[in-house]
Amino acid sequence: MTNARREYSEAETVALLSQVGGRCPLCDKPLFYKKGKRQFKAYELAHIYPLNPRPEELVVLANVPRLSTDVNDPDNLIPLCESSHAEFDKPRTEAEYLRLHNIKREALREERQRSLASQYPLENQISDVVALLHSASIESDLGVELALTAKSLDEKFDTTMPPPTKRKVRNAVGDYFRYIQAAFLELERNDPGCTELIFIQVKSFYVMQKREGLPQGHVFANLVAWIHARTQAQTLESAEAVASFFIQNCEVFE
Ligand SMILES: [Zn+2]
Structure with a gap:
């Protein structure tokens, strides 16, 4: 059985991009480029744990921690520039997986901190x-x-x-x-x-x-x-x- 890739809403995509500050978290390249007056996207949404792992990936990633059991959950996705995405996917190593997993975990933690902080009042004075x-x-x-x-x-x-x-x-x-x-x-x-x-x-x-x-x-x-x-x-x-x-x-x- 293969998993189908889910479509992501604009709001979900914007949230994912803001988690990484609009830059590729692996090489720091901007995820947009400008030509003339127009802005173009230069990112792809990468699955951190593969959508449909190949047999060798099942072995390599047998014991890794995961941020969600649902591979299509936004917590398992991260925007990458095209070349970093290609490099990350082929071949997938445990070390590279863990690096991206940790980046995403930190990004989620920071996002949670920001939203907690926004709920705490502080007098204007x-x-x-x-x-x-x-x-x-x-x-x-x-x-x-x-x-x-x-x-x-x-x-x-x-x-x-x-x-x-x-x-x-x-x-x-x-x-x-x-x-x-x-x-x-x-x-x-x-x-x-x-x-x-x-x-x-x-x-x-x-x-x-x-x-x-x-x-x-x-x-x-x-x-x-x-x-x-x-x-x-x-x-x-x-x-x-x-x-x-x-x-x-x-x-x-x-
Ligand atoms: Zn990159």
């Missing part, structure tokens, strides 16, 4: 705090306090936090912590209870990430992306500074 970071010249307030700060931060990090990210958080806390704290105090004076609400929202976002079992480096990246998207921050750095504040202030990591 946090934008004022982020905007302040752009409008003032901030002097680094290093000194005695930094030694204490660095120590308490180190206690919150575990081995899943990459060293460059630790350094980034430490620097941001050293440079901006007191400044952001002052901005929240100001906010609280103008709008009593608002700060507490924001802190609770951040904590709840963090707890949701923790429940997903994500490593600290991913939690930090997701927190930055969430703050960045919600505040329309002008730079990623200011969102990172505010995310770092929440680590030092104990809403995130413990």
